[in-house]
Amino acid sequence: MFWSKKGKKDRLEELLVISSQMDGRGNVALQILKKMDELTDLLKRLDEKVDTLLESLEKSRKASPVEKRRKEEILSLLQRESALSIYKLSRLMGLSRTRCNELLKSLEDEGLVESIKVGKRKIYRLASGLEMSETQQA
DSSP states (O other): OTTTTOOHHHHHHHHHHHHHTTTTTHHHHHHHHHHHHHHHHHHHHHHHHHHHHHHHHHHHHTOOHHHHHHHHHHHHHHHHHSEEEHHHHHHHHTOOHHHHHHHHHHHHHTTSEEEEEETTEEEEEEOHHHHHHHHHHO
C-alpha cells in the first residue's frame, strides 16, 4: 500500500511521479499528503498524552489511604497559604523534603498543583482552575 512504512520523503517522491502523470492535478494530491502527515503527527502526540493521563490515573488509583490523606493535607495547606516552598511544606507536614517532592510531583501530574521556579527554588500553589473552584465552594 502507498502509505505503509514509507517515510515522508519516499511518499513525496512517489506523489511527484504520480502528480506528473495527472495533468496538473498533482498540487491537490500534494496538499492532501501534507494534511495527512499533519494529522498523523497530531494523532501521535494525542496518543502520547492519553498514555500519560492513563498512567497518572493508574498511579492515583493505587495510592494508599495515607498517601491520599497527605495529598489532601497538602492541598489544604496550599489553599490556606496560597503558595509554599518545599522547605516550608516539609516543616509544616513533618515529612522529609524528598517525600514532599514525591507527593507534589504526583499532585502536579494530576493537574491539581503547579510549580513556579523562583531562582533555584520552586514554589508550589494550587492549579489555576482548582483555586477558583475551591474558593467558590467556600
